[in-house]
Amino acid sequence: MSIVTLDEAKAHLRVDGADEDADIALKLAAAEDAAVQHLNRSVPWTDADGIEVPVPPSVKVAVLVILGDLYAVREGAIIGATHAVNPTVERLLAPYRRITFA
Numbered sequence: 001m002s003i004v005t006l007d008e009a010k011a012h013l014r015v016d017g018a019d020e021d022a023d024i025a026l027k028l029a030a031a032e033d034a035a036v037q038h039l040n041r042s043v044p045w046t047d048a049d050g051i052e053v054p055v056p057p058s059v060k061v062a063v064l065v066i067l068g069d070l071y072a073v074r075e076g077a078i079i080g081a082t083h084a085v086n087p088t089v090e091r092l093l094a095p096y097r098r099i100t101f102a
Helices: 006-013 021-039 057-072 087-096
Strands: none
Touching: 006 021, 006 057, 021 057, 021 087, 057 087
16 A cells, blocks of 8 residues: 555656656655655554554645655755755644654
């Protein structure tokens, strides 16, 4: 199960046609993986009773923001720029993050 569909991703990126589908799908999978890893949660999401529940809209938007970053900066580096976690992504994901203790 994915958090964001390929059609939703392409709409967010404003991409028409299928020429970039494979690249977008790969970046979408990476964006979803990054969000899931940050949240310490798996997809599909379940509640305390183990019942599957929808992924919150803010998490979907965070995945789209990460995807947009990956799509816009394909080489991962901009000369003269510093890289940090996008603060919008942090704000969107923070309420849903599960903290684990070793």
